[in-house]
Amino acid sequence: MLETSARLLRLLSLLQTHREWSGKDLADRLSVTTRTVRRDVDRLRELGYPVHASPGTGGGYQLGAGAALPPLLLDDEEAVAVAVGLRTVAGGGIEGIEETSVQALAKLEQVLPSRLRRRVEALNSFTVPMLGGHRGPKVEAGTLTELAHACRDRERVRFEYRDHGGATSRRIVEPHRLVFTERRWYLVAWDVDRGAWRTFRADRIIPKPPHGPRFEPRTPPAEDLAKYVSRGVSTTAYAAQAVILLHASAEEAARKISPSDGVLEAVDEHSCLLHTGAHSLDVLVIHIVLMGFEFEVREPAELGERIRAIADRLGRALDAGIPAG
Numbered sequence: 001m002l003e004t005s006a007r008l009l010r011l012l013s014l015l016q017t018h019r020e021w022s023g024k025d026l027a028d029r030l031s032v033t034t035r036t037v038r039r040d041v042d043r044l045r046e047l048g049y050p051v052h053a054s055p056g057t058g059g060g061y062q063l064g065a066g067a068a069l070p071p072l073l074l075d076d077e078e079a080v081a082v083a084v085g086l087r088t089v090a091g092g093g094i095e096g097i098e099e100t101s102v103q104a105l106a107k108l109e110q111v112l113p114s115r116l117r118r119r120v121e122a123l124n125s126f127t128v129p130m131l132g133g134h135r136g137p138k139v140e141a142g143t144l145t146e147l148a149h150a151c152r153d154r155e156r157v158r159f160e161y162r163d164h165g166g167a168t169s170r171r172i173v174e175p176h177r178l179v180f181t182e183r184r185w186y187l188v189a190w191d192v193d194r195g196a197w198r199t200f201r202a203d204r205i206i207p208k209p210p211h212g213p214r215f216e217p218r219t220p221p222a223e224d225l226a227k228y229v230s231r232g233v234s235t236t237a238y239a240a241q242a243v244i245l246l247h248a249s250a251e252e253a254a255r256k257i258s259p260s261d262g263v264l265e266a267v268d269e270h271s272c273l274l275h276t277g278a279h280s281l282d283v284l285v286i287h288i289v290l291m292g293f294e295f296e297v298r299e300p301a302e303l304g305e306r307i308r309a310i311a312d313r314l315g316r317a318l319d320a321g322i323p324a325g
Contacts, residue, residue, distance in 0.1 A: 007032070011040050013073050015051060015063040022060040037061075076116055083108055083120045137203040139185050144178065146207050147187055151175045154214050156192070160206040170208070171200075174215045178202070179229045181260050186229050190218055197221040199232045230259035231275060238277030240284050242303050246272050247294040256291055273298070281306045 007030055014021060014029060023034040030037065041051050041061060050064045074082065086105040109117060150157045157175050162168050173189035180186075185202035197220075222228035235241055246253050250266035253274065257264060262276030274295075278284040285307055288295060297304040 008040055008043060009073065011037070012044060012049065012063075015044075015049075015061065016073055020054070020060040020062040026061065079108070079112060079116055080119050083112065083116075087120075137184070139202045143202060143205060143207060144185060147175055147202065147205070148178055150211060151177060154217055155212050156215055157189070157211050158208045160208055161200060162204040162206075173198070173200075174218065176217070176220055177225055179225055181230070181233075181258065184233075184260070186233070188221070188225055188229060199229055226259065227263060231263045233260055234262045235275050235277040238279060240279065240281050240303075241275075241277040242284055242288070242300065243298040244274040244276065244288055245296040245298055246274050246291075247296075248272065253291075253293065256293075261287075282310070285310055 010030060011026065014026065023037050026037045027034045030040075032040075041053070044051050052062050052064045054060060054062075083105060086101045086108065109120070112120070147157065149155075154174075156172055158170070158172050160168050161171050172192045173187075174192065175187055175189045177188050178185060179188060179199075187200045187202055187205065189198060189200065190196070191198040245267070247270065249269055250264045250272040253264050253272055257274065262274045265273040265275065267273060274288075276284070276287065278287050281303055284303060297307065
């Protein structure tokens with residue numbers, strides 16, 4: 001019985017590679033006859049695993065999706081990756097999924113061997129999440145899955161959208177992709193009524209089904225959608241916009257400047273251009289100075305003039321505050 005159970009686990013592990021196996025290949029791998037393979041496949045089906053069989057000389061066995069989720073087999077690396085991912089999600093970001101993630105993590109850690117549990121604990125104990133204290137607003141998991149399914153099925157979506165000022169509007173869109181930054185989820189979609197591509201914050205979307213009909217996909221607004229969304233939320237959405245030359249490589253600058261703060265464009269190994277924006281020139285000055293890099297203003301000229309005015313004011317404040325010697 002023990003030998004049979006071990007063989008079933010090994011057979012399941014082979015089938016979970018998502019390739020199609022011939023009966024002979026499985027028999028050779030398991031060192032049994034093809035008849036034994038057929039019996040073991042029947043046992044897996046009784047346990048709830050949807051093993052599909054295609055007849056003929058070119059046919060074989062393949063694991064498919066079923067109505068219920070049977071137990072999964074994970075190798076060491078997969079188990080560690082899933083455990084770390086669940087802990088990350090449990091920390092927040094998607095409304096309604098934290099508790100479920102904790103429950104799934106508890107089940108997984110209960111069966112993890114001690115060597116793998118120590119690896120997971122080390123990864124979580126000695127990793128500090130950047131911007132962990134500045135998470136953006138949470139999004140309901142149901143909203144994300146609804147939008148993702150609509151993107152996949154090429155189905156128009158109806159929703160109520162709340163803008164930055166709190167005003168709401170009804171939208172009908174052809175969803176293209178969901179884009180995630182370290183703070184927020186965004187939906188890139190063609191706005192049917194406005195006849196243009198738009199980027200929507202997912203936390204401000206309230207789906208209003210029924211959705212549909214299906215649509216033919218359009219050419220996306222950019223090849224690099226991550227950069228497209230980054231430029232939209234960090235630059236073009238603001239009244240004051242600027243192009244700044246940073247005396248740092250794009251890689252170095254990216255460690256401090258997130259996609260929601262600006263778009264970086266490499267110039268050479270020692271410098272890069274930053275495209276960014278803010279509600280006013282004064283806010284833009286503070287935003288740039290606090291990045292901590294030496295910089296030059298490329299545009300607009302008004303920003304350079306504003307920096308000089310602020311520098312003069314700061315200089316006078318320092319002079320006034322220095323006691324007489």
